[in-house]
Amino acid sequence: MIHRAITNMKKYNIPSKYAAQAIRLPSFDGILLGMVRGFSSLSWLCWMFMSPLASKALLAQSNGYPPSKRVDALMMPIFEPQYSGKEPSRANFRLFLHYQLPAVQEARLHLGPEVSLRLLTGHHVLSVEHEHSPGKEGRLVATLDGREMLKLALPIQDSNRFESTLEDAQNIFRMDASYTASVRFQTTGEGTLFSKSAPDAKWSPNAKALFIRNGRLVYDIGWLGAMDSDATVNDGQPHHVVLQVRDGETRLFLDGKPIASKEGFSAKDEPLHRFKIGHSASDFGLDWKDGWIQEVRFWKEGLSEDHLKAWLESEQEPLDLPNLSWQGALPQETFDGEGTEGLGVIPRLEGNVDVIKAWVQPLSEVDHAGLIAGWDATSLEEGEKIYQGLCVTCHGTAQQPGFLPTALKFHEGDFRNGHDPYAMYQTLTHGYGMMVPQGQYTPRQKYAVIQYIREALVRPHHREQYFDVSPAYLASLPRPLKLQDPAVVEENSE
Numbered sequence: 001m002i003h004r005a006i007t008n009m010k011k012y013n014i015p016s017k018y019a020a021q022a023i024r025l026p027s028f029d030g031i032l033l034g035m036v037r038g039f040s041s042l043s044w045l046c047w048m049f050m051s052p053l054a055s056k057a058l059l060a061q062s063n064g065y066p067p068s069k070r071v072d073a074l075m076m077p078i079f080e081p082q083y084s085g086k087e088p089s090r091a092n093f094r095l096f097l098h099y100q101l102p103a104v105q106e107a108r109l110h111l112g113p114e115v116s117l118r119l120l121t122g123h124h125v126l127s128v129e130h131e132h133s134p135g136k137e138g139r140l141v142a143t144l145d146g147r148e149m150l151k152l153a154l155p156i157q158d159s160n161r162f163e164s165t166l167e168d169a170q171n172i173f174r175m176d177a178s179y180t181a182s183v184r185f186q187t188t189g190e191g192t193l194f195s196k197s198a199p200d201a202k203w204s205p206n207a208k209a210l211f212i213r214n215g216r217l218v219y220d221i222g223w224l225g226a227m228d229s230d231a232t233v234n235d236g237q238p239h240h241v242v243l244q245v246r247d248g249e250t251r252l253f254l255d256g257k258p259i260a261s262k263e264g265f266s267a268k269d270e271p272l273h274r275f276k277i278g279h280s281a282s283d284f285g286l287d288w289k290d291g292w293i294q295e296v297r298f299w300k301e302g303l304s305e306d307h308l309k310a311w312l313e314s315e316q317e318p319l320d321l322p323n324l325s326w327q328g329a330l331p332q333e334t335f336d337g338e339g340t341e342g343l344g345v346i347p348r349l350e351g352n353v354d355v356i357k358a359w360v361q362p363l364s365e366v367d368h369a370g371l372i373a374g375w376d377a378t379s380l381e382e383g384e385k386i387y388q389g390l391c392v393t394c395h396g397t398a399q400q401p402g403f404l405p406t407a408l409k410f411h412e413g414d415f416r417n418g419h420d421p422y423a424m425y426q427t428l429t430h431g432y433g434m435m436v437p438q439g440q441y442t443p444r445q446k447y448a449v450i451q452y453i454r455e456a457l458v459r460p461h462h463r464e465q466y467f468d469v470s471p472a473y474l475a476s477l478p479r480p481l482k483l484q485d486p487a488v489v490e491e492n493s494e
Contacts, residue, residue, distance in 0.1 A: 065430055065431030065432045065433060065435070065436075065437070067417055067418075067432065068417050068418045068422075068423040068424075068426035068427055068430070068432070069338065069426065070418060070420075070423065071420070071422055071473075071476050071477060071478075072476070074335070074338060074361050074362065074478060075096070075359040075360075075361050075476075076335070076359055076360050076361070077358065077359055078095070078347060078358045078359055078360050079097075079347075079349055079355045079358045080358075086315050087346055087347055087348065088334060088346070089294065089327075089332065089334055089344030089345060089346050090130075090334050090335075090344055090345065090346070090347060090360050091132070091331070091332050091333065091334045091339065091340075091341065091342035091343055091344040091345075092130070092131050092132070092133075092339055092340050092341075092342035092362060092363045092481060093129075093130055093334070093335075093339070093360045093361065093362055093363060094127065094128065094129050094130075094360065094361045094362075094363060094478070094479050095111075095126075095127070095128040095130070095347060095358070095359075095360050096125070096126075096127055096357070096358060096359050096360075096361070097109065097125070097126040097127075097128075097355070097357075097358045098124075098125050098126075098355075098356040098357040098358065099119065099123075099124060099126070099353050099354060099355050099356060099358070100122070100123045100124075100353075100354040100356060101119050101120070101121045101122065101124075101351070101352075101353055101354070102121065102352065102354075103121050103122075104121070105121060105351060105352050106118070106351055107119040107349065107350060107351025107352065107353045108349075108350045108351060109126070109128075109347065109348075109349060109350075110325075110346075110347070110348040110349075110350060111128070111130060111140070111345045111347055112325075112327045112345030112346065113324070113325040113326045113327055114154065114155065115140060115152065115154075115345075117142060117150070119351070119353065120144065124144055124145055125144070125145055125146075126142065126143070126144050127142070127143045127144075128140065128141070128142045128143075129141045129142075129363065129479060130154075130345065131342065131363055131481055131482060131483055132154050132157075132342050132343040132345075133331065133341070133342050133343065133483070134157060134330075134331050134343060135156060135157075136156060136483060137153050137154060137155070137156055137483075138153070138154030138155075138342075138343070138483065139151070139152070139153060139154060139482060139483060140152040140154055157343055160277070160278040160288050160291075160292065160293045160328045160330065161276075161277060161278040161279055161287075161288070162276065162277035162278065162296075162326055163199065163274055163275070163276045163277075163279075164274050164275040164276070165274075166272070166274060168275070169196065169269075169273060169274040169275050170269075170271065172275075172298070172300050172323045172324065173196060173274075173275035173298060173300065173323075173324070174269060174300050175196050175208050175245070175269055175275075176266060176267060176268045176269040177245075177301075178245055178246045178247070178301055178302035179244075179245050179298065179299060179300055179301065179302050180242065180243070180244050180245075180246075180298070180299040180302045180303045180308065181194060181210070181242070181243045181296070181297070181298050181299075182240070182241070182242045182243075182295075182296070182297040182298075182322075183210070183240070183241050183242075183293065183295070183296050184238065184239070184240050184293075184294040184295040185233075185238075185239055185241070185291060185292060185293045185294055186236060186237060186238045186239060186291055186292055186294070187212065187233070187234050187236070187288075187290055187291020187292070188234055188235070188236045188290050188291060189212075189234060189288075189289045189290025189291055190211070190212045190213060190214075190215075190234065190286055190289070190290075191211060191212060191278070191279075191285070191286045191287055191288035191289050191290075191291075192209055192210070192211040192276070192278060192279055192280040192285040192286060192287065192288055193210045193211060193212070193241070193277070193278075193288070193293060193296070194209070194210055194275065194276065194277050194278075194296055195207065195208060195209035195210070195211070195275075195276045195279070195280035195281075195285060196208045196209075196269065196273045196274065196275050196276070197209065197222075197273050197274070197276065197280050197281045197284075198270070198272055198273055198274075198281065199272075199274050200282065201281060201282060202281050202282055202283045202284070203222055203280070203281040203283055203284035203285075204222055204270070204281070205222045205223040205267075205270075206221065206222055206223070206224075206267040206268055206269065206270050206273075207221070207222040207270070207273060207280075207281060207284075208220070208221050208222070208267070209280045209281075209284070209285045210241070210243055211280065211285040211286065212233060212234060213228075215232045215233065215234040215235075216228055216229055216230065216231065216232060216233065217229050217231065217233055217241060217252060217254065217259070217260075219243060219250065219252060219260075220284075220285070221265065221266070221267045222267075224265070224267050225265070227250060227252065227260050227261075227262045227265060228260065229252060229254070229259040229260045230259075231254050231259050233254065234291075238294075239254060239255055240254070240255055240256070241253065241254050242308070242311075242312065244302060244303070244308060245266060245302065246302050246305075248263060248264055248266070249261060249262070249263050249264075249265075250262050250263075250265040250266065253312055256312045256313065256315075257312075275298075277293060277296050277326060278293055292328055292330035293328040294327065294328050294330075294344075295325070295326065295327050295328070295346070296324065296325075296326045296327075297322040297324060297325050297326075298322055298323055298324040299318075299320060299322050299323060300323045303318055303320060304320075307319060307320060317348070321350070327343075327344070327345055327346070330343075330344075331343060332344050334362075335362040338362050339362030339363070340362065340363065340364070340365060340481065347360070361478055361479075362478055363478060363479055363480065363481045364478035364479065364480055364481065365480070365481055365484065366443045366480065367480035368421075368422055368425065368447075368477040368478060368480075369474040369475070369477045369479075370480070371443060371444055371447040372421050372447060372469060372474060372477075373474060375447070375451045379444075379447070379448040379451055380448070380451055380452055380455060380456075382445065382448040383445075383448035383449040383450070383451050383452030383453070384452045384456065386441070386445060386448065386449045386452075387449050387452050387453065387456075391449065391453075394407035395407045395408060395409065395410060396409060396411075397411065397457065398411040398412075398457065398461050406433070406434060407435075410453050410457035410458050410461075410462070411457045411458070411461035411462055412461065412462055413462075413465075414465060415465055416432070416433070417432045417433075419458075419465050419466075419467050420467040420469075420473070421447065421450050421454070421467065421469065422477055424450045424453070425443075425446055425447060425450060428441070428446045428449070428450070429446065454466060454467075
């Protein structure tokens with residue numbers, strides 16, 4: 001029996017810290033979970049079925065799988081005053097904004113450097129879906145008060161590199177006068193954060209670059225010299241560096257603190273040099289590697305001293321809009337394991353907007369609302385087959401009790417991990433307490449067995465635990481990704 005337990009642990013990917021938890025009894029095709037530390041398998045089974053305290057004690061020892069997150073717990077607040085200027089990057093998300101904007105006022109919702117939505121005056125509800133993965137065209141869909149108002153294809157991004165046009169380099173990215181440049185990054189390596197240098201050529205006089213060398217920040221001007229610091233920045237942690245050139249003085253700030261300065265450290269721009277992110281000359285500064293340039297901003301006339309000080313000391317967003325607000329393309333998961341990896345953007349509100357309610361929610365690989373709304377007699381029959389083939393062993397029915405005392409009796413017990421369909425789906429997907437994740441079933445099969453449990457066991461016998469599915473509930477569920485690989489779409493819709 002112990003050998004079979006170990007075999008089933010591997011089969012169902014049970015963490016090793018729950019050694020000998022999974023035991024499949026030869027008399028039935030169900031998984032019995034428990035702790036057998038200090039017991040032989042036979043004596044433990046006897047104790048399990050004879051002791052009235054066994055259920056509570058066993059559950060307390062082996063609650064190794066996480067509780068389900070309620071739908072509203074995945075609606076993470078955004079644009080709250082305490083997070084002003086500190087909103088995290090979000091990838092593959094839905095944004096909900098209930099707002100009011102006074103007449104004749106102007107306001108915008110910024111979603112990274114490429115997208116800026118002008119908010120209409122009055123009282124409105126705006127919903128935005130933002131989906132973007134590296135190397136692929138993304139999508140943005142915005143609805144206002146329930147009506148689609150905008151549909152955009154987001155440009156392909158697949159690296160931490162950018163190079164301006166010659167016209168922009170000459171008119172916007174002037175680095176021979178006052179300017180402010182800001183970079184947010186994290187790395188364990190080296191390379192160029194940004195530069196202004198000749199395209200596809202060697203390092204040359206008056207070229208400029210801010211880069212990391214030997215773990216430290218360096219600002220170099222070709223044939224003039226360099227300004228560096230002792231601070232280590234290749235530690236894999238997020239950092240924020242600001243380079244300010246004003247009134248003949250060049251200053252470098254790291255994570256809000258000054259780390260270097262130099263008087264008269266400036267040189268004229270060369271007419272053919274271009275502004276670059278992530279790379280410099282072919283023989284100097286090195287290409288960016290082993291890290292992520294999250295964001296680069298550039299103000300061609302520089303921030304005022306007051307605005308710069310407020311920003312560095314409190315992270316309060318500067319009032320002056322940057323001439324460039326660029327974000328890198330490293331895929332990230334931004335919802336503590338509940339979302340999917342994608343290209344993140346930092347949502348930001350500009351203007352005097354009265355935010356009544358605002359939240360972001362991860363997009364999902366599964367169309368939860370679609371699968372629930374699609375329940376019918378066929379899915380109910382499929383759910384019954386799955387339940388009677390496996391689940392009934394432990395959970396039982398109203399006529400025949402299950403074999404596992406700790407397993408919920410759906411016809412009479414109260415759900416411990418949420419009783420709405422989405423919570424039940426998470427229980428099947430992630431496991432809970434002593435029940436292992438049911439990875440052998442597709443999303444459609446999981447929702448089929450959920451339908452059967454609700455309609456055959458809960459509704460007729462334990463109505464107070466039956467969750468009524470409403471249009472509002474379906475609308476609150478995480479919405480599906482639309483640009484997945486065909487194989488993933490097929491798997492999650494089966």
